[in-house]
Structures are given as C-alpha cells and as structure tokens.
Amino acid sequence: MKMTPLAVVVGSVLILATIVFVVIILPYVHTSKTVPSEIFRERSDPEAAGRDLYIANGCVYCHSQSIRSIDWGLGAERIAQAGDYVADYPILLGSQRTGPDLSQAGGEHPDDWHWAHFANPRFTRPLSLMPTFAFLGEPRTEELIRYVQSLGFKDADHRMARQDYWKGKAIAAYEAGPDVNVQWLNENIPQGWRDVPNPYPTTEAGLARGHKIYQDFCIGCHGPVGDGMGPAQPWIYPPPLNFTILKNREISGGILYYQIMNGITGTAMPYFKRELESEKIWDVGNYVAVYFINQSDANAEPRGIDAAYEP
Amino acid sequence: MEAKPPFKYPTAIAFCLTSGFWMMVATFYGLLGATELMAPDLSANLGGIVFGRVRPTHVNLVLFGFVTPGLLGAAFYYLPRLLGTRLYSERLGVLTAVVWNGALVAAVATLAMGMTQGREYAELAWSIDVVIVVAFLLVFFNFMMTVKQREEPILYVSVWYVLAGCILTSCTYILGNVIWRPDSGALVGIPDAILLWFYGHNIFGLLLTPLSAGVAYYVIPRATRNPLYSHTLSLLGFWSLIVVYTHIGTHHLLQVPVPTWLKVVAIVDSIAMVIPVMAFLINIWYTAKGKLGEIHADIGAKFVFTGTIMYFFVSIQGSFMALPDVQRVTHFNNWVVAHAHIGVLGFAGMIALGGLYYTIPKMTGRPLFSRFLADFQYWMVLIGMVGFTIVLTIAGLIQGNAWLNGETVYRVLPEIHVYYVVRAGLGLLIFSSAVLGFYNIVRSVWARSGAPS
Numbered sequence: 001m002k003m004t005p006l007a008v009v010v011g012s013v014l015i016l017a018t019i020v021f022v023v024i025i026l027p028y029v030h031t032s033k034t035v036p037s038e039i040f041r042e043r044s045d046p047e048a049a050g051r052d053l054y055i056a057n058g059c060v061y062c063h064s065q066s067i068r069s070i071d072w073g074l075g076a077e078r079i080a081q082a083g084d085y086v087a088d089y090p091i092l093l094g095s096q097r098t099g100p101d102l103s104q105a106g107g108e109h110p111d112d113w114h115w116a117h118f119a120n121p122r123f124t125r126p127l128s129l130m131p132t133f134a135f136l137g138e139p140r141t142e143e144l145i146r147y148v149q150s151l152g153f154k155d156a157d158h159r160m161a162r163q164d165y166w167k168g169k170a171i172a173a174y175e176a177g178p179d180v181n182v183q184w185l186n187e188n189i190p191q192g193w194r195d196v197p198n199p200y201p202t203t204e205a206g207l208a209r210g211h212k213i214y215q216d217f218c219i220g221c222h223g224p225v226g227d228g229m230g231p232a233q234p235w236i237y238p239p240p241l242n243f244t245i246l247k248n249r250e251i252s253g254g255i256l257y258y259q260i261m262n263g264i265t266g267t268a269m270p271y272f273k274r275e276l277e278s279e280k281i282w283d284v285g286n287y288v289a290v291y292f293i294n295q296s297d298a299n300a301e302p303r304g305i306d307a308a309y310e311p
Numbered sequence: 312m313e314a315k316p317p318f319k320y321p322t323a324i325a326f327c328l329t330s331g332f333w334m335m336v337a338t339f340y341g342l343l344g345a346t347e348l349m350a351p352d353l354s355a356n357l358g359g360i361v362f363g364r365v366r367p368t369h370v371n372l373v374l375f376g377f378v379t380p381g382l383l384g385a386a387f388y389y390l391p392r393l394l395g396t397r398l399y400s401e402r403l404g405v406l407t408a409v410v411w412n413g414a415l416v417a418a419v420a421t422l423a424m425g426m427t428q429g430r431e432y433a434e435l436a437w438s439i440d441v442v443i444v445v446a447f448l449l450v451f452f453n454f455m456m457t458v459k460q461r462e463e464p465i466l467y468v469s470v471w472y473v474l475a476g477c478i479l480t481s482c483t484y485i486l487g488n489v490i491w492r493p494d495s496g497a498l499v500g501i502p503d504a505i506l507l508w509f510y511g512h513n514i515f516g517l518l519l520t521p522l523s524a525g526v527a528y529y530v531i532p533r534a535t536r537n538p539l540y541s542h543t544l545s546l547l548g549f550w551s552l553i554v555v556y557t558h559i560g561t562h563h564l565l566q567v568p569v570p571t572w573l574k575v576v577a578i579v580d581s582i583a584m585v586i587p588v589m590a591f592l593i594n595i596w597y598t599a600k601g602k603l604g605e606i607h608a609d610i611g612a613k614f615v616f617t618g619t620i621m622y623f624f625v626s627i628q629g630s631f632m633a634l635p636d637v638q639r640v641t642h643f644n645n646w647v648v649a650h651a652h653i654g655v656l657g658f659a660g661m662i663a664l665g666g667l668y669y670t671i672p673k674m675t676g677r678p679l680f681s682r683f684l685a686d687f688q689y690w691m692v693l694i695g696m697v698g699f700t701i702v703l704t705i706a707g708l709i710q711g712n713a714w715l716n717g718e719t720v721y722r723v724l725p726e727i728h729v730y731y732v733v734r735a736g737l738g739l740l741i742f743s744s745a746v747l748g749f750y751n752i753v754r755s756v757w758a759r760s761g762a763p764s
Contacts, residue, residue, distance in 0.1 A: 001546055003466050005458050005474065012475040012553050016482055016517075019557040024486070024509055027573050031501040056425030058363020068566035070639055072717040082501045082568040090430050090497030091504045093567060097643040097710075098348070100720045121351070127724050129351045135358040216725070275719050 037083030039154045043147075050147025053140055055092070057133070064094035065103045065151070073274065075104030078155065099130055106149045106156020110163045113268040114145045116220075116235035123220045123232035124268070166266025174238035181238075182249045189258050197297035198253025198286050200307065210287025213280050218288075221268060226292030236268045243292035253297050256285035320674040322404025322453075324756055326384030327667050327674075329412055331752040333376030334745040336419070340369035342738040349731040359423040367434040368422045374432065374514060375443065376415045378659045380408075382522035383450060385666030386473045388674055389529045390454055393470055395462035399453050407449040414442040428488075428496040430503075432511045437493040444484055451477035468545040469525040475553065476521035483513045501569055509560035516556030519659040523622070524548070524591055526666040527615050531595050534612035534669070535602035540594050548590035555583045562633040566642060581633030588626040595619050610685045611669025614661050617693065621657030625650065639715060645727065646707025652699045656741070661692065664748065671755050680754035684747050691744035698737040706730040 001007075043051065054060070067080045080103060085091050094101075109117075116123045118141050121130035136144065150156055173184035186194060200206065214222075221240035223230035228240035260281050263271030272281065289296035318324050344365040347353050354360045391398045398404055417439050421427070427434040435443070454474060458466070487510020489496045489503075497503050532539050539545065561569060561577035599606060599616065606612040628650055631637050641647060668685050672678050679685055706727040713723045 003468075003471055003546075005455065005466065008466065008471045008474050009455070009478055011550075012479055013482065015550075015553050016479055016557060019554070020486065020509075023558055023561065023573065023576065024506055027505050027570050028502045030570055031505065032499075034500060055429035056427060057358070057361055058365075058367060058427065058429075060429055061363050061366045064643055066567055068642070070566070070715060072714065073719045080568060085500040085504075087499070088503070089495055089499045090428065090507070091500055092429060093504055093564075095431060095563070095643070095647065097714075097720055125721060127721060129348055129724060131347065131351055131354045131361045131363070132356065133361075135356045135361075275722055 031082065034082045034086055036086045037081045039078075039152065040083060040086060041153045041157070042087065043150060046143050046146040047150040048147075050143040050145070050150075053136065053144045054147055055090075057136075059102075060092045060094045062094075062096055062098035062130070063100065063102045064097050065101065066093040067101055067103045071101065074100040074108065075102070075152070078104060078152075084153070099128075102148065102151050104152040104155060106152040107159020107161075107163055109270060110167055110266060110268060111145055111149065112236045113270070114148060115141065116232035116268070118144065119235060120231070123230070123235075126220050127216055163266055166264075168266070170238050170264065170266045178245055182246065182251075185241075185259070185264070186250065186255060189255055193254040193258040194250075194252055196252060196254030196257070197300040197303065198257070198282055198289070199299070199303045200282055200286070201299035201310065202286055202290060202296055206283045207287055207290060209280065210283035210285075213276065213284040214287055217272060217275065218284065226288060232268070238267055240268070243288050244294075246293045247295045251289070251293060251295070253282070253285055253289065256288060257281050260285060318674065318756075319676070320388050320398075321401050322398060322408060323384050323387035323670065323674055325405050325408035326380045326387055326411075327671055327752060328756065329408055329415075330377055330381030330384055330663060330667060331745075331749040333372055333380065333415060335742070335749050337369055337372035337377045338738070338742040338745045340365050340372060342735065342742045344369055345731065345735040345738040349728065349735050358425065364422055364425060364427075367427060367431075368419055370432065371418055371422070371434060372415065373655055373660075374519070375418070378519055378655060378663045379522065380411065381663030381667055382519070382526055382659070385526045385529070385663075385670045386454075386469075386522065388670040389526075390470060390473055391457055393463065393467045393529070394457060396457060396460050399456035399460060403449060403453050407446055407453070410442060410449070411446045414439050414446065417442070430497060430507050432514050433488045433496060433507060435488075437488075437490065437496055440484070440488045440490055440496065444481055444490070447477055447481045447484065451481060467528070468539070468542075468549065469528045471549050472521040472525035472528070475549070476518055476525070479513075479517040479521075479553070483510050483517055486510060487513070501567070504564055504567060505561060505569055505573070508563040509557070512560040512563070513557060515654060515659075516552070516559075519655065520552065520556070523618065523659045523662040524552075526662050526669075527591075527595050527619055530612050530615045530665060530669045531606070531619075532598050534609045534615075535599050535605045537598050537600075537602055540597035540600075544590045544594040548587050548594060551583075551590060552587035555580050555587055559584065559633065562638075565633075565635055565638055578633050578635070581630050584626055584630050588622065592619060592623055609669065610679070610682055610689065611665045611667070613686075614665025614668060614689060616665075617689075618658050618661035618665060621653055621661060621696075625653040625658055628653070640711035641707060642711070644707040644710035644714075645703040645730070646711060649700045649703035649707060652696060652703070656692070656699075657696045661696075664688070664692070667752065671752065675756060675758075677755070677758060680751050680758050684751040688744045688748045688751070691740050691747070695737045695741040695744065698740075699734060702730040702733045702737070706734075 067075045067078060069079050113124055118133040120132045121128035149160055173181045219230055221230045221232045221236060222228055226243035228242035230240060233239055261271060261273045263269050286296055286298050343360060344362055347362045387398060387404060418435050421436050422434065426436050454477060487506060489498055498506055558580035559577050561573045562581050565574050606616045632641050668679060709726050710723050
C-alpha cells in the first residue's frame with residue numbers, strides 16, 4: 001500500500017467519521033429519546049446552583065453518581081436507570097469512588113449534619129479524606145446542601161419529608177428537657193429491643209474494640225468524653241446526646257444497639273447498620289455504657305444460651 | 312526564521328522546553344493531590360487547591376502540558392528530517408508553542424478558580440478549547456505544508472502517525488468538548504457519557520499513542536542502526552489502531568445503562584486492541600533485536616524502549632480490564648489510577664522524555680548537558696512509576712474486593728491509607744525527577760558550546 005499524504009489524512013478521517021457514526025450517532029438516536037424515570041423531577045434554582053458548585057469544586061472526581069447492580073453501599077437500594085439522568089448537563093457519573101456514591105444521598109442526613117460535614121468532613125466522619133469546604137461561605141454551602149439533598153429526586157424528597165417530620169419531634173423533645181427527651185427516645189424503640197440487655201460480658205478486649213469504633217465513627221459529634229461536645233456540635237440541632245446524664249434512665253444494651261444500628265431520623269445521628277457488624281455495635285454500645293454512662297447491663301439476665309466463644 | 316536564528320530548530324526546542332517545564336508543574340499538582348489524599352486538611356480554607364480542582368489540573372497538564380508537547384517537540388525535529396526538507400515555517404511553529412503555553416497558563420488559572428466543565432479530560436472552558444483546537448490545527452498545517460515541500464517521496468511510518476494524530480485529535484477534541492455548545496460543553500444525560508468516554512479514550516488512542524509510536528518508530532531504528540523490521544506490520548499497526556481504538560470508549564460504561572450492543576462492541580474491540588499493539592511492538596522489538604546494547608548506550612533510546620515495554624503491560628491490562636468479570640473488581644477504584652499511570656507516565660511519558668533526550672543533542676549539535684542526570688531521571692521515573700503501579704493496584708484490589716463483599720467506602724479508607732502515603736512519597740520522587748529533567752534540558756539548550764560539565 002502506498003501511503004501518500006492524502007491516503008493517510010483522508011483515510012484516517014474517513015475511518016473516524018464512520019466510527020463516530022457507529023459508536024456515537026447510532027446510540028444517540030436511541031439514548032437521546034430516553035424518557036424520565038419514575039423518580040425524576042426538575043431541579044429547583046438553588047439545587048441547580050448547588051450542582052454548579054459541585055462541578056466547580058470537582059466533587060465528581062471522588063463521588064460517583066452511578067449505582068451498579070453489584071453495589072451494597074449508600075444508594076444501593078436503587079440501581080441507576082437511564083431515565084435518572086435526563087436533565088444532567090453534563091452527566092456526572094464519575095470514575096472514582098474515593099467517597100461514597102451520591103446518586104441517592106438526598107435525605108440520607110438532615111441539613112445540620114451536612115453543615116457540620118462541609119465545615120470539616122472529619123467533624124462528622126473522623127476517617128474521611130474529603131477536603132473542608134468552609135471556604136465556600138454560608139450562601140454557597142446552603143446551595144450545595146440543597147443539591148445534595150435533591151440527589152435521588154422524588155425518592156430524596158420523600159426522605160427529606162421524613163427527616164423534617166422527625167426533626168420537629170426531636171427538637172420538641174430536646175427542648176422539653178433531658179427527662180422528656182430520654183423518655184421520648186426510649187419510647188420510639190420497639191419494646192422487644194428495650195428489654196434486651198447486652199448479651200456479652202464486658203471484657204478488656206471488647207472495650208478496646210469499642211474504643212476504636214467510637215473513635216472512627218462517633219467522636220466527631222459525641223466527643224472524646226461522651227458529653228456530646230464533639231467538634232461537630234456547634235452545627236447540630238438537636239445537639240448530640242450527652243451520654244454522661246443517662247445513668248439510671250433505663251438505657252439498656254438493646255436500646256443502644258438499636259439506636260446505633262438504625263440511627264435517629266430527623267437528628268444528625270446516622271444509622272450504622274451498613275458500616276458495623278453486630279459484634280462491633282454491641283462493643284461500641286458497651287464502651288459507651290461502661291465509660292460514659294457508667295452503668296452497663298452487659299451479661300445481665302435474660303441472656304439465653306451461653307455464647308460458644310466465651311471463656 | 313529570517314534574521315539569524317539562535318537555534319537551528321527553534322520550534323522543536325520551544326516544544327521541548329514547554330514539555331520539560333510543564334512536567335514540573337504537572338507532577339507538582341500530582342504530588343499536591345496525592346498529599347491531600349493522605350492529609351486532607353492540607354488544603355484548609357484555600358479553595359484554589361482543593362482536591363477536586365487539583366486533580367483535573369494535574370491530568371490536563373500531564374496530557375497537554377508535558378506529554379503532548381514533548382512528543383511534538385521530537386516530531387518537529389524528525390518530521391522535516393524524514394522528509395528531507397526544513398519545517399515549513401519555524402515562525403509559525405514558535406508562535407504555536409507560545410499559543411500552546413498561553414492555553415496552559417489559562418488552564419491552570421481557570422481550573423484553580425473552579426471554571427470547569429466537569430467532564431474528565433474535557434474540563435477546560437470553551438475559550439481554552441478553541442485555542443487548543445487552533446493550536447492543533449496550526450501544528451497540523453505546519454506539518455502538512457512541510458510534507459508538501461518534501462524532497463523524500465516516501466512517507467515514513469512516523470510521519471503517518473504524526474499527521475493522523477494531529478488531525479484526528481483536532482476532530483475528536485471538537486466533538487468530545489461539544490464545542491458547538493459553549494455554555495456547558497456537554498450533551499444531556501446518557502449520550503453525554505457515551506460521547507465523553509469516546510473522546511476521553513481517544514486522547515490516549517488518537518493523540519498519545521500515535522505520537523508516541525511516531526517517536527518510537529524514529530528513535531529505535533536510528534539508535535540501533537537497524538532497518539525497520541516490517542513495512543507490513545507498520546501498515547497493520549497504523550490502520551488497525553485507528554479502526555480498533557476508536558471503538559472502545561464505552562468500556563468505561565459497562566455498568567451504566569447504555570445500549571448493550573455498544574458495550575459488546577467496546578469489549579470485543581478492547582480485546583482486539585491486541586492487534587495494533589502487538590503489530591507495533593513486534594515491529595519495534597524485532598527492529599531492536601540483537602541491539603539492546605545500543606539502546607542501553609543511548610539515554611533517549613533507553614527511555615523510548617522502556618516506554619514500549621510499558622505499552623505492552625498497559626495495553627494487555629487494559630484489554631483484560633474491559634472484561635466485565637474483571638471490571639467488577641477494578642471499577643471505580645485505585646486500580647484504574649495505576650493503569651492510567653502506566654499508560655501516560657510509563658508509556659507516553661517515558662517515550663516523550665526519550666524523544667527529548669534523543670533529539671535535543673541533535674538539535675543543538677552538542678551532547679546533553681548531563682547524561683548522568685538524564686540517567687538518574689530515568690531511574691527515578693521508572694521506580695516512581697512502577698511503585699505507583701504496585702501500591703495503587705494493591706489499594707484498588709483492596710477497595711474493589713471489599714466493596715464487592717459489602718464493606719462501605721468509608722470502612723475501606725483506613726485500609727488503603729498506607730498506600731496513599733507511599734504513593735505521595737513516590738510522587739515526590741517523580742516531581743524531583745521533573746525538576747532535574749527541566750534543569751538538564753535548559754542547560755542542554757543554552758549551554759555554551761563545548762564539552763559538557
């Protein structure tokens with residue numbers, strides 16, 4: 001084959017044109033007609049402004065918005081559909097998951113959690129690698145939060161409504177004083193859980209494990225001495241629970257377990273059922289009970305059949 | 312250049328200096344980003360250096376500041392030589408280099424200010440996109456006119472690659488940056504993802520790879536004083552590269568709701584990449600057969616030959632990563648970052664540096680300022696790059712397998728922290744090598760005539 005300049009240039013451009021037709025134009029014919037999915041809604045102006053900030057600050061390099069069929073983490077309740085992206089201009093699928101996928105982040109936490117988190121991500125998530133976004137200032141942080149809270153569209157709205165409903169209740173209980181607050185918190189736990197003591201004995205190893213879990217997950221809000229004065233506290237309302245006032249208030253191991261597992265919707269207390277296996281929840285609950293409440297029901301009756309591993 | 316030119320090859324030298332300088336800046340941004348991943352409070356309240364702005368700056372500067380100008384610098388030297396003529400216009404060439412550097416300065420400034428289109432490799436604002444396309448077209452025009460005035464009737468394979476790389480990249484850059492939509496530079500929804508990864512992959516397939524192949528096809532036969540092994544393989548490698556590479560962008564979207572037939576095309580062609588890759592590599596390696604001593608003796612050829620070996624690894628790895636079963640583990644984590652560093656630093660970056668060190672002595676008529684520094688840089692880059700690959704691959708495997716087994720992203724962070732620390736250390740090594748390299752290039756270009764120090 002004689003490679004003339006014409007052959008090289010025109011030949012390669014013609015090949016490119018053909019391939020663009022096949023891999024760009026043909027799929028475009030189909031994919032550009034995608035209809036909105038059942039969760040889709042338009043974004044409000046503040047949400048759109050927040051999306052611009054999300055782009056400007058390169059959030060997309062660490063947070064995907066692309067839930068795959070193999071995912072377990074945040075947002076995995078719903079696998080992404082083409083119709084979720086019909087207003088995304090540009091689309092922000094991302095290529096790295098240094099932080100969690102945010103496709104369904106809307107309503108996962110109430111706004112106050114996000115305020116603390118953007119002020120310094122380690123205030124709410126002590127192991128986070130995310131930069132601080134305090135430099136954005138209040139109005140822009142508000143826009144960014146509006147965008148994050150809209151991720152998931154109608155599903156997010158549903159979750160936000162739930163956060164707002166329970167936040168009203170949680171604030172009312174908090175403002176009525178510690179007695180009412182603790183009573184309200186306990187009342188909202190199924191009776192079966194309230195009756196369960198921590199089934200495992202307090203051990204040095206268990207407390208050490210609980211200490212590590214506490215430092216990796218809890219310390220930002222509840223603070224190093226469990227008084228609810230962690231660095232996130234100024235942003236959070238109702239404020240983080242002060243464990244040191246809980247003595248003689250019927251806080252069973254089951255109550256601690258349930259709250260850690262399930263979180264307290266409406267407050268900044270997230271659920272940890274995805275992050276922590278059962279043993280870790282019992283251990284950190286007992287750590288809080290022993291060191292901060294100074295009253296643990298570990299190993300109390302009824303405890304059922306003895307655990308096989310106990311010495 | 313009419314009035315007494317200070318250099319015989321001012322355009323080539325301008326692009327070499329551009330590459331050397333921006334390699335320092337690009338690797339500094341890489342080091343900064345790597346440091347932020349191990350010490351996230353580093354950026355404190357400085358929005359301009361927040362990780363999400365540092366990363367695209369690093370990537371764009373590596374692609375368009377370090378590697379592409381380095382490969383073009385060599386091309387501006389060897390293309391006229393292969394055609395038995397002079398460059399059509401050195402004045403236009405130097406002007407192009409100036410425009411190019413202006414675009415890079417603007418890129419750093421705008422990305423630091425958060426002016427980005429938010430699409431990987433297509434971040435730059437519309438006005439900078441236009442300047443970059445113009446620069447590519449100017450390079451192409453200069454090369455085409457040089458071809459037109461050639462004395463040598465036969466076009467050598469390096470010339471094909473350079474011409475095709477410049478014109479095809481002009482086309483895909485326009486397409487990929489959706490340049491007809493200045494406000495966003497994007498399509499809407501899923502078509503945007505398909506277009507973006509078509510473009511994104513072609514930055515490697517139709518820019519870095521052809522320009523690197525051009526340099527390798529020039530340097531290896533010259534350094535070994537062997538004739539090129541096979542014209543047929545050259546033809547096969549060239550045409551199959553354009554046909555196959557352009558199909559595979561959608562392998563970035565295997566887990567995204569895009570048409571299944573498109574995913575099948577992308578996977579099949581990703582495997583078919585073995586054809587252009589091995590056609591090129593067999594050709595180069597058989598040309599070098601029995602002459603590794605000559606390659607070892609020439610620092611430029613040593614860089615280039617190492618680059619071809621990295622090309623083998625990155626291409627075979629890339630083909631396998633397109634298999635859905637493999638990608639379930641490797642997707643979305645540091646495995647991909649390792650892969651990108653083998654490709655852009657190990658393959659294209661090594662060949663760009665090799666092109667510089669091979670051609671600069673020929674442009675200036677003097678040996679390099681310091682062969683020792685160049686060799687030292689070779690080992691720093693090689694150790695840094697291989698180190699990146701090892702630690703980031705380990706981190707990626709930890710992440711990918713942990714996620715598949717139900718661990719959350721947050722839980723895995725402490726498991727990969729130590730690899731981020733090592734990676735930042737290796738980043739310091741690469742950045743230091745870039746500083747040494749730039750010093751060496753500057754001293755080589757401006758040294759007084761005479762013996763090296």
